[in-house]
Amino acid sequence: MKKKLAALVVGGMLSISISAQASNNVKQQSMSNADQKTDIEIIESLYRGGYAYWQQLRNDNGSYEDKLHLNGHRDHLGSIANSGMGLIALTIGHANGWEPDAELFALQTLRMLAGEDPSITVPQNATNTFIHFYNTQTGEASGDDWSPVDSAIMILGAQFAKNYFSENKEISRLADFLYRNTDLTPYIADVKTGRIYLAQHTDGTFKKWKTKAFNEYMLVASVANQQAKDTSLETQNAGNARKFWDIWYSSTKYLPVAKYNNIPVLSEGETWFTSQFNFLFNNYLINDFSNNPQFTEALISSTKTDYAFWQDVEIEGVNIKEYEWGSGAGACPNGYCVDRFHFEGDRQFNDNLVVSPHILAGYLPFNERAKSDLIATYRDDSINAKFELEGGYEILWRYSHDQPEWKAEWIEGVDFSTFLFGLAAMPEHLGIEFFNENNQYQK
Numbered sequence: 001m002k003k004k005l006a007a008l009v010v011g012g013m014l015s016i017s018i019s020a021q022a023s024n025n026v027k028q029q030s031m032s033n034a035d036q037k038t039d040i041e042i043i044e045s046l047y048r049g050g051y052a053y054w055q056q057l058r059n060d061n062g063s064y065e066d067k068l069h070l071n072g073h074r075d076h077l078g079s080i081a082n083s084g085m086g087l088i089a090l091t092i093g094h095a096n097g098w099e100p101d102a103e104l105f106a107l108q109t110l111r112m113l114a115g116e117d118p119s120i121t122v123p124q125n126a127t128n129t130f131i132h133f134y135n136t137q138t139g140e141a142s143g144d145d146w147s148p149v150d151s152a153i154m155i156l157g158a159q160f161a162k163n164y165f166s167e168n169k170e171i172s173r174l175a176d177f178l179y180r181n182t183d184l185t186p187y188i189a190d191v192k193t194g195r196i197y198l199a200q201h202t203d204g205t206f207k208k209w210k211t212k213a214f215n216e217y218m219l220v221a222s223v224a225n226q227q228a229k230d231t232s233l234e235t236q237n238a239g240n241a242r243k244f245w246d247i248w249y250s251s252t253k254y255l256p257v258a259k260y261n262n263i264p265v266l267s268e269g270e271t272w273f274t275s276q277f278n279f280l281f282n283n284y285l286i287n288d289f290s291n292n293p294q295f296t297e298a299l300i301s302s303t304k305t306d307y308a309f310w311q312d313v314e315i316e317g318v319n320i321k322e323y324e325w326g327s328g329a330g331a332c333p334n335g336y337c338v339d340r341f342h343f344e345g346d347r348q349f350n351d352n353l354v355v356s357p358h359i360l361a362g363y364l365p366f367n368e369r370a371k372s373d374l375i376a377t378y379r380d381d382s383i384n385a386k387f388e389l390e391g392g393y394e395i396l397w398r399y400s401h402d403q404p405e406w407k408a409e410w411i412e413g414v415d416f417s418t419f420l421f422g423l424a425a426m427p428e429h430l431g432i433e434f435f436n437e438n439n440q441y442q443k
Contacts, residue, residue, distance in 0.1 A: 042378050043371070045394050046361075047429065050420035051098055052393035054089035057082065057413050061120055062108035063136040067331075067410040070387065078136035080122065081150040082413040083109055084157025088284075089417070091164040091438065092424045103168060106161045110174035113154065114181075126204035128182050130154060146200040148187040152219040153414070155179050156285045156439070163438040179441075184224040185237035188244045194254075196220055196244075213248045214255045214266040216278045221249055222286045226441050252294045260305040260343065266298045272349075275340040276306055276327050280362040280418040284425075287440040290432070296366070303367040305341065306359070312345030318353065318401050321380070323373035326363075328356035330398050330415040331408040352403060357385055357396035362418030365425045365432045387411070395419065 037045070057068050064082035065074060090106050093099030111117050113130075123131040123141040130151040133142040155178055162175035187206075189195045195210040196217045211217050225245035228238035235241065247254060258267045267274045279299045282289040289295045310325040329338040332354050339350040347353060357377055363370040377385050377396055384399040384407045397416070400406045425432045 039372075039375050042375050043423070043426075046374070046378065046396065047420075047423040048098070049389060049393035049395040050361075050416075050423055051089060051093050051096070052389055052391060053395060053411065053416060054086055054093070054413070054420065055099070056390060058086060058105070059136050061117065061136070062105065062112045063120070063122075064109075064413060065136060066133060066414075067412045068389075069410045070389075071409065072390070076136045077142060078122075078134050079150070079414060080130045080132060080134070080147070081153040083113055083122075084154040084160075084285075085414055085417040087157035087161040089420060091161060092420060092430065092434075094164070095424075095430055095434070103165050103171070106165060106171055107168070107174070110158060110161070110171060110178070113158070114174050114177050116174075124182075125200055125202050127186065127200065129184075129200055129204075130182065144202060146202065148184050148197065148199070148220045149217055151182050152184060152223045153281070153285065155182060155223055156219060159441055160285070160438045163440060179223075179227070180233060183227060183233070183235050184220050185228055185235040185241040187220055188224055188237055188240045191240050191243045191247065194244070194248045212268050214278070215268055215274050216281045218249055218278075218282045218289065219285060221245055222288050225249075249288065251292075252298055260341070261308050263301055263305045263308065264298075265302050265305050273305070273340050273342065275329055275338050276302060276356075276359045277329055277362075277415065277418060280359065280421070284362075284418070284421045284435050285439055287436060290436050290439060300366050303363045303370070306363075307367070307369070309341035309345060310355070313347060313353065314345060315347070315353065315401075320353075320401060321376075323369075323376035323380075324355050324383070324401075325373070326356035326359035328359035328398075328415060328418070330356065330358070330412050331410055332398065333400055333403045333406045336412070352406075353401035354398050355383075355385070355401065356398050358398075358416050358419035360422075361396070361420075362422035364422040365427075370422075371426070384408075 057065050063078045064086040066077045066079040087106055090102040094102035112120055113122055115121050120139040122139060123134055125146040129146040131141040132145040132147040132150045158175035158178050162172050165171045187197045189197045189210050194213040197206045198209040198211055199207045221244055224241040227233055227235050228241035255266050256269050257264045258270050258273050265273055279302050283299055306327050307325045310320055313320055327339050327341050333352045339354055342349050360370055360374055385396045387395050387397045397408055397411050424430045
């Protein structure tokens, strides 16, 4: 019995040794492949991988899942915001020749959203606001979050597709129907204090929570302002929607500013900072932001602050390299987190010290070091930043310095969108002009 036990122990140790060696070989091979790729090849690989993600998030009926599970599982929880982001992704795929059928796919998604697909209807409440989450197979609403910001992202994505596929009258008709049918002007709650309702109930009454400028609800204010100016529409709160925009978003004059190391950053107040996706969503989706020098300057300042924060983080035993930065939202060791920085490298709003490469990628057109830092992140196999999708496509996603062994099991679409958008906006690709030309209401 002892001999058998000894043999088992030796065999087990040998197995562990072989397994460890195999693991090391895989890691060394990965490092070798990363070292062999040129900087240009890395960027091109990530760009193509960023689009492949959206191909894999899409369902056959034109809906988009909320997140891509990396184990191949699909829970059929769809996101109305991802429909908008997915429509923009289709235009990028088409512009690069990766998606020849993008126009047909856009039509399919828009027909589904407009209620013209007999097989599935995306839920809307009594005032035609769309549900945030729904079952992508049955159309059944998930929860009671009738969301103006997710509806706005969908509308803006539809308008983007309309502008890109400008000669397709059917796409134009469907995009305009969604814009005209979903009145967001009632969500303007208080012009004087700059507050917007966060959500409605199913019956169209408002939930009590409100948000204050500046954040991603600039998207809601933008759609509401455009609808208010459109004399062909019968909006419910046109006067306040226009006043709200003129005061809070026609310029940065009255928006709160929090200063980090004397760098001014737009936020909801002077004592804390907002997550960086707020700047990036607004920039890529609405021309009122991307084509306004004041907001572009504010975005550039936010990139500098994000980088400065990560350089200020000092935690014993944690070595954060100078190319690691990006504060955003998405999967984290605790499930889902909306991370943001705080004064003097304080980690209280990013407890797991999660770095967001998709935010870094979103900054590519606006920060001179973002490109080299994204490449350095790709080459660093000591961090869990690199993910391989089905088909061998490569992307970078969130990883934790607090729990370095953690590896995300899924990737949320709305958050990951800035990875593809930033890479597309690089001068050597489609350029920021691609977004400035197509994120208008009327091209």
